[in-house]
Amino acid sequence: xxxxxxxxxxxTSGPEPFYKGPLIFPLMALSLMVLSAVPSxxxxxxxxxxxxxxxxxxxxxxxxxxVYVSLFAFLFGVLWVGLEVATFAFxxxxxxxxxxxxxxxxxxxxxxxxxSVSLIxxxxxxxxxxxxxxxxxxMG
Amino acid sequence: xxxxxxxxxxxxxxxxNFVALTFGSLVGILVGIVPGIGPMVGMVVLLPFxxxxxxxxxxxxxxxxxxxxxxxxxxxxxxxxxxGVPSSLFxxxxxxxxxxxGEAQLALSAALxxxxxxxxxxxxxxxxxxxxxxxxxxxxxxxxxxxxGLFGVVLVVMAYRNQLRQGVxxxxxxxxxxxxxxxxxxxxxxxxxxTLALQNGLHIVPVCLGLFGVGQALILIExxxxxxxxxxxxxxxxDFSKLFSALKYWKTLIRSGIIGTFVGLIxxxxxxxxxxxxxxxxxxFSREPDRFGKGTPEGCLASExxxxxxxxxxxxxxxTLGIPGxxxxxxxxxxxxxxxxxxxxLLLVKQPVLINTLYLSMFLINIVAFLxxxxxLRPFAMVVRVPNSLLAVFILVISIVGIYAVNTxxxxxxxxxVMGLLGYFLLRMKWPLVNLVMGVILGPILxxxxxxxxxxxxxxxxxxxxxxxxxGLILAAFLVIVLPLILDRRKARGGREALQEQKx
Numbered sequence: 001x002x003x004x005x006x007x008x009x010x011x012t013s014g015p016e017p018f019y020k021g022p023l024i025f026p027l028m029a030l031s032l033m034v035l036s037a038v039p040s041x042x043x044x045x046x047x048x049x050x051x052x053x054x055x056x057x058x059x060x061x062x063x064x065x066x067v068y069v070s071l072f073a074f075l076f077g078v079l080w081v082g083l084e085v086a087t088f089a090f091x092x093x094x095x096x097x098x099x100x101x102x103x104x105x106x107x108x109x110x111x112x113x114x115x116s117v118s119l120i121x122x123x124x125x126x127x128x129x130x131x132x133x134x135x136x137x138x139m140g
Numbered sequence: 141x142x143x144x145x146x147x148x149x150x151x152x153x154x155x156x157n158f159v160a161l162t163f164g165s166l167v168g169i170l171v172g173i174v175p176g177i178g179p180m181v182g183m184v185v186l187l188p189f190x191x192x193x194x195x196x197x198x199x200x201x202x203x204x205x206x207x208x209x210x211x212x213x214x215x216x217x218x219x220x221x222x223x224g225v226p227s228s229l230f231x232x233x234x235x236x237x238x239x240x241x242g243e244a245q246l247a248l249s250a251a252l253x254x255x256x257x258x259x260x261x262x263x264x265x266x267x268x269x270x271x272x273x274x275x276x277x278x279x280x281x282x283x284x285x286x287x288x289g290l291f292g293v294v295l296v297v298m299a300y301r302n303q304l305r306q307g308v309x310x311x312x313x314x315x316x317x318x319x320x321x322x323x324x325x326x327x328x329x330x331x332x333x334x335t336l337a338l339q340n341g342l343h344i345v346p347v348c349l350g351l352f353g354v355g356q357a358l359i360l361i362e363x364x365x366x367x368x369x370x371x372x373x374x375x376x377x378x379d380f381s382k383l384f385s386a387l388k389y390w391k392t393l394i395r396s397g398i399i400g401t402f403v404g405l406i407x408x409x410x411x412x413x414x415x416x417x418x419x420x421x422x423x424x425f426s427r428e429p430d431r432f433g434k435g436t437p438e439g440c441l442a443s444e445x446x447x448x449x450x451x452x453x454x455x456x457x458x459x460t461l462g463i464p465g466x467x468x469x470x471x472x473x474x475x476x477x478x479x480x481x482x483x484x485x486l487l488l489v490k491q492p493v494l495i496n497t498l499y500l501s502m503f504l505i506n507i508v509a510f511l512x513x514x515x516x517l518r519p520f521a522m523v524v525r526v527p528n529s530l531l532a533v534f535i536l537v538i539s540i541v542g543i544y545a546v547n548t549x550x551x552x553x554x555x556x557x558v559m560g561l562l563g564y565f566l567l568r569m570k571w572p573l574v575n576l577v578m579g580v581i582l583g584p585i586l587x588x589x590x591x592x593x594x595x596x597x598x599x600x601x602x603x604x605x606x607x608x609x610x611x612g613l614i615l616a617a618f619l620v621i622v623l624p625l626i627l628d629r630r631k632a633r634g635g636r637e638a639l640q641e642q643k644x
Contacts, residue, residue, distance in 0.1 A: 011328035019594040022323035022330055025587040029319065029579075032312035036305045064358045067536070068561065071354075075540055075553050087537060098361065098529040113534060117541055125192055127545040 067094050082132035083122065088114040148496025151196055152504060160193065160201040161501050165509040168208020172224045173523045174531060175216055176363055179209025179225065181356045183471050184349040185535060188542035195479040196494055200501040202475060203451065204509070206468050207259060207502065210411065210448045211509045214251040215517075216524050218440065219244060227411035227450075230419040230443035237435030245375070249382035250437030251444045252513060254393060258445030259506035261397030262404065262452035267499050269405075270488065273460040277485035282592035283604050285461070285484075287613035289586045292407040292463040293578065294617040299410070300572040301624055307575045310566070314579015315586070317342055324584075325591065337551040344474040346543050347580050350556035351573060352467075353539040355563020360532035376518035389438045392422045396445035403446070404453020407465045411447040418446025452502055459483050459495065462585060467574040470581040 010023050018024060070093060077086030091110035100106050121127045151157060164186070171182035182205040190198035213225030218235030231251055238247035280288070293311065300307045320331045321341025332338040396418035403414035422442030423432040432439050454465035455472075462483040464470035476483050481491065488495055513520060543556045566573050597603030604610050 010323075010330045013328070016326055017599060019599040020325070020591055022319075022326050022328040024594075025583075025590060026316055026319040026330060029312045029315035029583070033309050033316065036308035036312065039305060061362075064361050064564065067361055067533070068358060068557075068564075071536060071540060071557055071560075074537075075544075075550065075557070078541075078544070079550065083541070087541070091533060091537065094533050095530070098533070100530075109530070113537065117537060121541055121545055125189070125545060128548050 063098065066097060070094055079130060080133045082135070083129050084114055084118050087117050144492040145496050147493045148500055151493060151497040152500035157197050157200050157497070157501060158504070160197045161204045161505050162508050164201040164204020165208040165505055165512060168205035169212035169509060169513060169520060170523055171205065172209035172212025173215050173520055174526065174528075175222045175224050175524075176360055176528065177356065177531065179205050180352050180468055180471070181535065182209060183468060184353045185538055185542065187345050187349060187471065187475070188546045190475055191478070191546050195475070195481060196497045196501070198475050198479070199472065199498060200505070202472055203498070203502060204505050206451045206472070207448065207505045208509045210444070210451070211252070211255045211513055212520070213447075214255065214440070214444050215248070215513070215521055218247045218251060219521055220524060225411070225447075227415040227447035228443070229412070230415045231440050233419070233433050234436050234439030238437065238440070241435060243435070245379040246382045246385065246437050247440050248517065249378060250386040250389070250441040252378060252510060253383055253386045254396065254441035254444030255448040256506055256510040257393040258397040258400050258448035259452065260503065261394060261445075262401040262449035263499060263502045263506070265398070265401045266452040266455055266502070270456050270459050273456060274485040274488045277460050280485065280609065281607070282589045282596060283607050283610040284613070286586060286589035286593050287604060287610040287617070288461050289463055289582060289589060291613045291617045291620070292457070293582060293586070294620050295407045296575060296578050298620050298624060300575070303572055306571045310572060310575040311579040314576045315583040317347065318580050318583025319587070337549075342555055342580075343547070343552060344478070344581060345546055346552040346556040347559050348471055348474065348577055349539050349543055350559025351563035351566075351577060353535060354556055354560025355567050355573070357532040357535040357539070358560065358564040359567050360528040360535070363528045378514040378517050380514075386437050386441060389441050392425070392438055392442050393445050395421060395425070396442045397449045400446040400449025401453035404450035404465060405456045407457060407463060410466045411450040414450050415443045415447040419443045455498075459487060460485055464578070464581065467577045470577055473581055
């Protein structure tokens with residue numbers, strides 16, 4: 001689809017001939033992808049019982065799914081409640097979900113990592129983090 | 141010349157550089173020791189931090205992780221028969237039997253000596269070979285660079301020839317991802333779909349960190365904790381008397397270091413082949429070949445010298461041609477490019493101080509990593525016991541905050557998360573993720589060279605065949621594709637005939 005729609009997804013209005021233009025390389029890359037996918041697609045079409053899609057590996061992807069979704073919550077949490085609160089909540093939540101039951105261990109580990117992250121990024125590297133939305137909401 | 145070496149020496153021993161390479165080596169050893177992480181994850185997690193550093197210091201930090209990872213990989217291979225990095229598999233063949241006989245210190249001494257010797261030998265070869273290759277590469281024009289890049293890409297793809305379709309698909313995807321954003325020469329937007337954020341393109345850092353850092357961390361969540369009681373070392377530090385007894389294999393050490401360097405020089409095969417070839421050669425030339433696989437320090441030494449020589453070997457095509465030999469050196473290429481430094485033959489002429497600093501830093505990294513492991517052997521070995529899920533959650537936090545920190549853009553972190561999911565599925569399906577990273581990093585280089593070459597030839601692709609070096613490289617790439625396929629087919633036919641003869 002991307003290959004077919006490429007002439008419309010790439011601005012080719014410039015005066016350059018095709019070989020100097022911005023479309024030649026993406027077309028080559030996408031053709032490479034399509035060509036490598038042809039044998040598998042052919043097998044899929046020809047197979048009478050269809051093709052079984054499966055993931056190799058151990059364990060259920062449920063745990064990974066939950067942690068992955070909570071990563072998005074963590075990321076937007078940084079904007080809404082601030083780096084420290086979001087990091088602490090993410091660590092506490094994901095570690096307890098992954099089987100860490102001892103409350104002291106959980107608290108100490110989460111707190112230690114939160115303090116380290118805050119010290120490294122905010123104070124050592126001087127990275128700018130926006131004022132949390134909740135603070136703006138509460139304090140105006 | 142001597143002035144440049146002196147300036148390089150000063151820069152290498154400067155406190156900031158020394159701290160960076162020491163910290164890099166420490167992280168490298170740690171990620172090398174923990175099975176399932178490896179130096180790539182360590183490098184991509186530290187990648188966002190390199191933006192605040194000068195290029196030489198940033199490169200020393202990442203080179204420390206690159207080399208340190210191979211040092212660390214031998215420890216769990218010897219103590220618990222679980223290689224920290226895949227190339228330490230051959231170390232476990234002899235290391236673990238020695239541990240079971242109560243000679244863990246001898247195995248660790250041989251492995252550490254091998255790592256140190258292999259690392260130093262390869263840096264010496266790099267120092268002499270890089271200028272010679274750069275001299276040849278100085279006559280290269282855009283067509284030669286394109287053909288050299290193409291040759292490198294073909295070698296990488298053919299290194300995974302049992303997954304050829306997947307490899308080509310991922311390479312194509314990498315090339316395509318590298319085209320997203322504003323096209324440099326024409327300023328035309330490509331695949332931005334009207335989004336302002338996509339006009340800057342997909343930055344190398346979130347893509348690499350997502351694929352390897354986030355993807356591998358998600359895989360770690362699924363893996364079980366390594367429960368072991370076999371971490372009984374006779375002492376907390378390395379037994380230096382055993383180090384001297386391993387020194388009698390000095391010929392094996394030199395041979396393995398040379399093999400490892402030259403394997404590292406070729407794009408594609410990487411440290412596993414280096415380790416395998418060094419181990420095989422050591423067994424062939426050994427006075428006691430029967431002891432291999434049953435527990436001989438010579439096996440540990442050969443395997444580790446081979447894989448530790450790879451980083452410096454991989455630096456040779458990177459520095460002279462701008463072509464990375466593997467995913468790890470591709471990340472280093474990313475650091476060069478981010479800092480506005482374009483590796484190639486002119487780099488050695490234009491940036492002699494940086495190059496000398498790099499060589500000397502690699503020497504220092506080998507010394508620092510060796511001393512760290514030798515003196516803190518027990519604490520490092522205990523790292524094997526840290527639960528994987530704990531490490532995974534920490535890697536995820538550092539990765540996401542680190543990605544945001546690079547450009548203070550939430551969009552980059554979202555890209556890393558999307559790439560992380562892709563990386564997770566690809567790692568789980570055991571697809572060659574390296575090809576995707578190579579595609580993303582080599583894509584812009586190949587595209588520019590292709591367009592420059594076609595402009596030179598006024599649109600005629602015959603320019604690639606009209607120049608002898610370019611033609612030679614294209615023919616070499618063709619042979620790399622065709623020869624293994626013919627050999628595989630011949631082998632399969634031979635197998636079928638043998639089966640028919642047996643039946644007959």
